[in-house]
Amino acid sequence: MPPAPRHRRLDLPLIAWLTVIWMLLWSGPTWGNLISGVLVSVLLCLVFPLPAVELDLRLRAIGIVKLAGYLLYDMAVSSVTVTRQSLAGRRRLRPAAVIAVPLRCRTDLMIAACAVSVSCVPGGALVEVNGTTATLFLHISDADQPGRIERSRRNVWRLEALVVRAFGTRAEIERIRTDPPQHKEPRP
Known part of the structure; x- marks a missing residue:
């Protein structure tokens, strides 16, 4: 047939x-x-017909305002931090790291929105997005500072929650209410 x-x-x-x-x-x-x-x-x-795409997207005005406010604040703080680091003229470079941040959201749209939001903020760089495991890989500076890696992960999870509350479905919002996935650092 x-x-x-x-x-x-x-x-x-x-x-x-x-x-x-x-x-x-x-x-x-x-x-x-x-x-x-x-x-x-x-x-x-x-x-060249385009395939039908089902966007399960909800626009929530309060969530969008909160996300925009957080992004603007984070961009301002990060820009000042990066400017201060570049003007300090340190002779010794501080160690950097690439970290994996597993996300709670699972849809491609939410993963992409989180990745774009993370890449907007100076001070780190999005290296890779693994859609099958919903993991973002970020390059962060000053990785030798105590708690810096975990703080970076928490920032991504906070941004993920804001993105999902702004654009996600009810099921995705319920999913981000759970604790973030635990990630074990590889041992040297």
Whole structure:
């Protein structure tokens, strides 16, 4: 039995966006650019249909405001810290580390949102995202300071909770109410 045919559905917002891009590429809005842009956009959508994506996304205004406030505060504090470190002109570099931070959220959308949020803050760098284990790998500086590694993990978990409370489903919000996963450091 052959597979069911895929219905070719035209996505009007996508066609509008592609038309705008087409007109910008051809140096401005003219009737010719508009008509050719719509035709090219429709043709692209028919020849290369996008798969249906189910976004299980909830927008919570209070959560978004809290997330934005936390990110702005964290960016300001981290920027001052990084600036202070760079202007101090230390001759001896402090040890850095790459740490694994297992997340509680499991959906690709929430993992990606957490990764983007973590990468926005100066002072560390997102090295890798493992979607199958829901783990972020971060490069952190000053890893020799007592509690620095655990503090970095707690910061990521706090950010994860804010992201999920801003955009997650009820099931994801329940999941982040549990304790963060324990991570054992490898022994040398």
